[in-house]
Amino acid sequence: MKIAFYDTKDYDKVWFEKLLPEYGYEVLFLESRLNEKTAVLAKGCKAVCLFVNDELNKETADKLFNIGVEVVLMRCAGYDKVDLKACKKKLTVMRVPSYSPTAVAEYTLAMALSANRKMHRAYARTRDFNFKINGLMGTTLKGRTVGIIGTGKIGKEAARVFWGIGMKVIGYDMYPDEKSGIEYVSLDELFEKSDVVSLHCPLTEESKYMINKDTIRKMKDDAILVNTSRGGLIDTTALIDALEKHKFRGVALDVYEEEEDYFFEDKSDEIIKSDELVKLLSFPNVLVTGHQAFFTEESLQAIAEITLNNLKAYENGNKVYNAVECK
Numbered sequence: 001m002k003i004a005f006y007d008t009k010d011y012d013k014v015w016f017e018k019l020l021p022e023y024g025y026e027v028l029f030l031e032s033r034l035n036e037k038t039a040v041l042a043k044g045c046k047a048v049c050l051f052v053n054d055e056l057n058k059e060t061a062d063k064l065f066n067i068g069v070e071v072v073l074m075r076c077a078g079y080d081k082v083d084l085k086a087c088k089k090k091l092t093v094m095r096v097p098s099y100s101p102t103a104v105a106e107y108t109l110a111m112a113l114s115a116n117r118k119m120h121r122a123y124a125r126t127r128d129f130n131f132k133i134n135g136l137m138g139t140t141l142k143g144r145t146v147g148i149i150g151t152g153k154i155g156k157e158a159a160r161v162f163w164g165i166g167m168k169v170i171g172y173d174m175y176p177d178e179k180s181g182i183e184y185v186s187l188d189e190l191f192e193k194s195d196v197v198s199l200h201c202p203l204t205e206e207s208k209y210m211i212n213k214d215t216i217r218k219m220k221d222d223a224i225l226v227n228t229s230r231g232g233l234i235d236t237t238a239l240i241d242a243l244e245k246h247k248f249r250g251v252a253l254d255v256y257e258e259e260e261d262y263f264f265e266d267k268s269d270e271i272i273k274s275d276e277l278v279k280l281l282s283f284p285n286v287l288v289t290g291h292q293a294f295f296t297e298e299s300l301q302a303i304a305e306i307t308l309n310n311l312k313a314y315e316n317g318n319k320v321y322n323a324v325e326c327k
């Protein structure tokens, strides 16, 4: 079985290459992302392995199917760029539902703390031998409230780490887990009461732009907003409008609506065409990182293992193992 591995980075190769001899698969590592034009590169492969920003739309799904691809291995949890309807009866889509919720949760806490205490600004200043602390004041988070939206695997781990610094945790989820110890409230109450709002639900039609002009208005003026989930949960235009009106103590974003044009690549020599990204980066109270919350050794190892196990299960006729329902 041959796998076409799209959007390959050196760090992906390290972990997959370590395991490949054990599984006996041949892998074609490709630097390109998957799209209508690059689908043809998978000719001769039965599986394609994709990451968060590979776009699998109808045209691409048809092309993959026509050249003999049977299975799509998402080496991530989210699959919002996969047109599941287009894959139905053509491609089996498998994913890694969980690899290290702790990695994302720990990173979420780091982002909240950095945004609060302005560590990103302090770092830039001290590298220029500017040791002034004006403008870097934060607040004590112990005793304050964090509101977690989406209390699944990552949301629950996020609750655990926020409890660790003495914060009160409230949460909102369509399917509350009463055993989690999280106090569930309505979304409105969460916005109203939270000093930190942290997003941990998937990007779906219902959750798109859940942070918008109206919901931002409901939040505290000095709230800290953290998004380590998906960029599309936030209406960036509304966020920028609010930031211009001095809303938010801090905003920490590991994901961005239009990240596929920028993230995971070095764009430092290019002119950035997204006015909104440039604007976001210009706010002193905004911290942006390039989708790295998952990025730990443990996560990469687990991603490689589970992805290859998914293919093994598919080969053994178990097409539902970690499969996403194509409807």
Ligand code: NAD
Residues within 6 Å of the ligand: 077, 078, 097, 098, 101, 104, 149, 150, 151, 152, 153, 154, 155, 172, 173, 174, 175, 200, 201, 202, 203, 204, 206, 207, 228, 229, 230, 254, 255, 291, 292, 293, 294, 295
């Ligand atoms: P999960 O499926 O375990 O939990 C998601 C939770 O969100 C569920 O409890 C679900 O009921 C809830 N939910 C769904 N729609 C909702 C809505 N509209 N409002 C409120 N709650 C809603 O998923 P997880 O493993 O915890 O991952 C959560 C998300 O984190 C993923 O979908 C992915 O987008 C993101 N993620 C980001 C990174 C990163 O590196 N930045 C890494 C992994 C995952």
